[in-house]
Amino acid sequence: MKFTITREKLQEGLVAVAASVPTKTTLPVLSNILVEAVPDGIRLSGTDLDIAVSTLVPAEVDAEGAVTLPAKKLVEIVRELPSAAVRLTAASEQRVSLECGRSRFKLLGIPRDEFPSFPPVRFENAWTAASGDLQKLIGHVAFAASTEESRPILNGVLWELRKDQMRMVATNGHRLARMDVPASGGRQAADFIVPPKALEQIRRLFGAADEIQIAKSENHLGFRSGQTYVYTRLIEGPYPNYEQVIPRDNDRVAVVDKQALAATLRRVGVVASDQTHRVRLAFSGGTLKFTVSTPDLGEANDEMAASYDGEPLEIGFNANYLLEILKFMPTDDVRITMKAPERAATLEPSGWDDPASYLCLVMPLRLVD
Amino acid sequence: MPAPASRILQVDADAFYVQVARLTDPPGAGKAELLLVGGSPTGRGVVTSASYPARRFGVRSGMPMAQALRLCPDAMVVGVPRGACSERSRAIVRVLERFTPVVEPASIDEMYLDLSGTETLYRQEPLDATARRIRAAVWQDTEIAVSIGGGTNRLVAKLAAGRAKPHQTPAADGVVVVPPGEEAAFLATFDLADIPGVGPRFQDRLAALGLRTVADALPHDRDALRRWLGATAGDWLYHRIRGVGATAVQHRAHAKSLSRDETFARDLDDDDALRRELLRLSDRAAADLRRHRYRVRTITVRIRDADFRDRRASRTLARPVSADRAIADVALALLARLRKARRVPARLLSVGLSQLVTTDDVEQTVLFPDAVADHLESDRDRRLSKALDDLRERFGRDAVDRGG
Numbered sequence: 001m002k003f004t005i006t007r008e009k010l011q012e013g014l015v016a017v018a019a020s021v022p023t024k025t026t027l028p029v030l031s032n033i034l035v036e037a038v039p040d041g042i043r044l045s046g047t048d049l050d051i052a053v054s055t056l057v058p059a060e061v062d063a064e065g066a067v068t069l070p071a072k073k074l075v076e077i078v079r080e081l082p083s084a085a086v087r088l089t090a091a092s093e094q095r096v097s098l099e100c101g102r103s104r105f106k107l108l109g110i111p112r113d114e115f116p117s118f119p120p121v122r123f124e125n126a127w128t129a130a131s132g133d134l135q136k137l138i139g140h141v142a143f144a145a146s147t148e149e150s151r152p153i154l155n156g157v158l159w160e161l162r163k164d165q166m167r168m169v170a171t172n173g174h175r176l177a178r179m180d181v182p183a184s185g186g187r188q189a190a191d192f193i194v195p196p197k198a199l200e201q202i203r204r205l206f207g208a209a210d211e212i213q214i215a216k217s218e219n220h221l222g223f224r225s226g227q228t229y230v231y232t233r234l235i236e237g238p239y240p241n242y243e244q245v246i247p248r249d250n251d252r253v254a255v256v257d258k259q260a261l262a263a264t265l266r267r268v269g270v271v272a273s274d275q276t277h278r279v280r281l282a283f284s285g286g287t288l289k290f291t292v293s294t295p296d297l298g299e300a301n302d303e304m305a306a307s308y309d310g311e312p313l314e315i316g317f318n319a320n321y322l323l324e325i326l327k328f329m330p331t332d333d334v335r336i337t338m339k340a341p342e343r344a345a346t347l348e349p350s351g352w353d354d355p356a357s358y359l360c361l362v363m364p365l366r367l368v369d
Numbered sequence: 370m371p372a373p374a375s376r377i378l379q380v381d382a383d384a385f386y387v388q389v390a391r392l393t394d395p396p397g398a399g400k401a402e403l404l405l406v407g408g409s410p411t412g413r414g415v416v417t418s419a420s421y422p423a424r425r426f427g428v429r430s431g432m433p434m435a436q437a438l439r440l441c442p443d444a445m446v447v448g449v450p451r452g453a454c455s456e457r458s459r460a461i462v463r464v465l466e467r468f469t470p471v472v473e474p475a476s477i478d479e480m481y482l483d484l485s486g487t488e489t490l491y492r493q494e495p496l497d498a499t500a501r502r503i504r505a506a507v508w509q510d511t512e513i514a515v516s517i518g519g520g521t522n523r524l525v526a527k528l529a530a531g532r533a534k535p536h537q538t539p540a541a542d543g544v545v546v547v548p549p550g551e552e553a554a555f556l557a558t559f560d561l562a563d564i565p566g567v568g569p570r571f572q573d574r575l576a577a578l579g580l581r582t583v584a585d586a587l588p589h590d591r592d593a594l595r596r597w598l599g600a601t602a603g604d605w606l607y608h609r610i611r612g613v614g615a616t617a618v619q620h621r622a623h624a625k626s627l628s629r630d631e632t633f634a635r636d637l638d639d640d641d642a643l644r645r646e647l648l649r650l651s652d653r654a655a656a657d658l659r660r661h662r663y664r665v666r667t668i669t670v671r672i673r674d675a676d677f678r679d680r681r682a683s684r685t686l687a688r689p690v691s692a693d694r695a696i697a698d699v700a701l702a703l704l705a706r707l708r709k710a711r712r713v714p715a716r717l718l719s720v721g722l723s724q725l726v727t728t729d730d731v732e733q734t735v736l737f738p739d740a741v742a743d744h745l746e747s748d749r750d751r752r753l754s755k756a757l758d759d760l761r762e763r764f765g766r767d768a769v770d771r772g773g
Contacts, residue, residue, distance in 0.1 A: 111404070148687070171736060174733055174734075174735060174736065194384060240736075242736075245737065321616040342734055344736070361736070363735060363736055364734055365733055365734070366732045366734050
């Protein structure tokens with residue numbers, strides 16, 4: 001294998017795939033990037049067995065071939081190289097040399113045979129989605145997925161494809177995010193549960209204007225745009241019936257300034273319990289009062305203006321859940337709906353001029369008597 | 370300036386249950402030299418504590434009462450005066466708190482005190498002089514004799530307290546303080562089995578390596594101990610035998626764990642009968658738990674087989690629970706595991722709850738209560754337990770029980 005490539009193109013390709021390389025692994029070859037010299041350039045691939053990323057960058061190939069090289073070291077070397085042509089030659093995986101200007105490196109690789117093959121996803125029957133739509137869905141929903149291992153299904157994001165819209169839903173069992181975007185394309189209805197890590201790669205790697213091709217094998221999805229591919233394992237369902245827990249009769253509605261709400265929550269949250277982050281909110285007339293009281297620590301009180309004309313209501317929340325949701329709210333004002341102190345509350349953008357619809361839900365903290 | 374050495378004391382009441390039993394019943398137990406405290410109405414329980422003269426007959430705590438009586442037939446047997454014991458124990462803690470705010474009750478008859486930083490307060494009084502004053506004050510206020518050990522950490526303090534007991538070490542006068550720097554020399558006078566945490570199985574492993582006393586183990590370097598015992602146990606032992614023990618004394622008003630156990634009138638071998646006993650214990654422990662406004666994360670079931678082999682199994686939950694059903698479900702699964710491993714008649718069962726949390730009485734409500742895998746208790750379970758607690762509060766402990 002022998003090829004020449006600009007330092008910039010090599011770095012571009014490495015950055016694209018390096019994020020899929022696991023930092024810790026029991027299988028040494030997974031710490032490596034597969035470098036394949038093919039007629040029209042260099043294909044770089046990385047995987048952690050759950051997701052895989054592969055991209056093609058232009059290069060002048062003198063001799064085709066393939067080898068795997070340690071991802072971390074390769075990225076570090078290329079980052080420090082001068083801006084010049086990089087020449088890589090490999091007689092075998094034991095003798096890989098990389099030259100750039102007057103710099104010379106010798107690297108030890110692992111044979112390409114040990115590198116796992118990609119899932120057998122066929123793109124012949126692929127359907128398409130606008131990258132911009134996917135980015136929007138992922139950017140507003142993926143944060144809500146669970147990171148605990150106790151319920152693997154909640155570690156995924158539910159992606160519902162329908163004839164005229166796409167929806168994503170994620171929850172950790174305490175809070176939930178859901179977004180719909182209208183989408184044409186006449187695709188078949190399908191539901192997938194996708195690891196957020198894969199969605200993050202899709203959001204990162206594809207441009208907003210790209211058209212993404214998506215195809216499915218038995219238990220994998222493949223995403224492709226241009227010469228870049230993302231593959232991901234699917235989490236097996238069923239996803240819990242989230243529709244059932246989204247309240248429809250929340251009759252107490254407040255509209256509050258997002259920045260002011262976030263600032264106040266952060267402020268009083270300082271003395272909230274490290275475990276529960278409990279903040280008590282009291283809606284009454286035009287004010288929203290905040291109370292925090294933590295044994296062995298202290299108390300805080302604060303208030304802000306809110307447009308609210310329902311019956312007075314006191315409700316406890318994990319301040320961090322609210323703050324996190326507020327970060328993703330696209331409008332200056334947020335609409336909060338509630339029913340009772342132990343019932344789910346919802347947060348939505350207020351006055352959002354967008355064809356998408358967005359809803360977050362958060363379960364309150366209950367006082368145990 | 371180097372930080373001054375820590376000043377830790379351990380206060381240990383001598384044959385505490387015996388002392389309290391005598392104070393509670395001066396004409397009876399108070400006069401009996403050979404006194405055994407413990408047992409059950411049927412005479413099948415174990416000795417909770419034996420008076421020192423009775424111990425000379427070979428009676429030990431934890432021994433079946435019947436066996437103790439064979440060794441020491443003239444002994445008088447009285448039940449454990451539970452209420453009085455807790456009361457005296459609290460009284461001792463109150464006395465100790467006059468000397469330092471950092472008092473950690475380790476059990477009903479053992480307390481740790483941290484006097485670090487009190488040098489100026491006590492006008493540079495040596496630690497053993499302070500310990501003597503504490504011992505006198507406890508006696509004065511509670512009529513309980515205690516032994517006090519002192520040193521730069523808990524391990525040394527505990528071992529010193531053992532050496533301070535007048536009934537165990539000739540010439541001991543109730544206080545032994547190990548000066549800073551002499552920990553290793555002090556430790557070298559013990560057997561490995563004396564070190565808290567070195568249980569029978571660990572002793573066997575050590576004995577197989579030819580290690581019985583601390584002095585046997587001292588010449589071996591850390592790497593050797595790690596190689597022989599594994600990294601964790603090797604490091605642990607390496608430090609302990611040099612008198613290093615880092616755990617801080619914590620002021621703790623709360624219990625660390627609670628448990629309920631039962632020694633059966635006759636050994637039980639029937640799975641259903643054992644399950645019924647376990648449910649009873651688990652419900653009681655759960656009620657205790659709720660009365661103290663705790664929830665629990667770690668549930669332990671201990672079984673003592675007829676041949677006195679103790680076995681235990683425990684499970685730590687992701688989320689704390691407090692309802693009868695949740696705790697019983699875990700306990701039953703643990704019992705099944707223990708019985709599967711060894712199915713012989715059992716003489717004792719115990720349900721222990723540890724990793725207790727208060728979580729300032731706040732609870733996160735959940736979206737999919739029935740679906741959460743580790744969500745062992747539902748709202749319904751909690752309401753049911755609360756209803757039972759209320760009933761027992763009004764009509765007494767035995768007002769409601771599980772159906773057969």
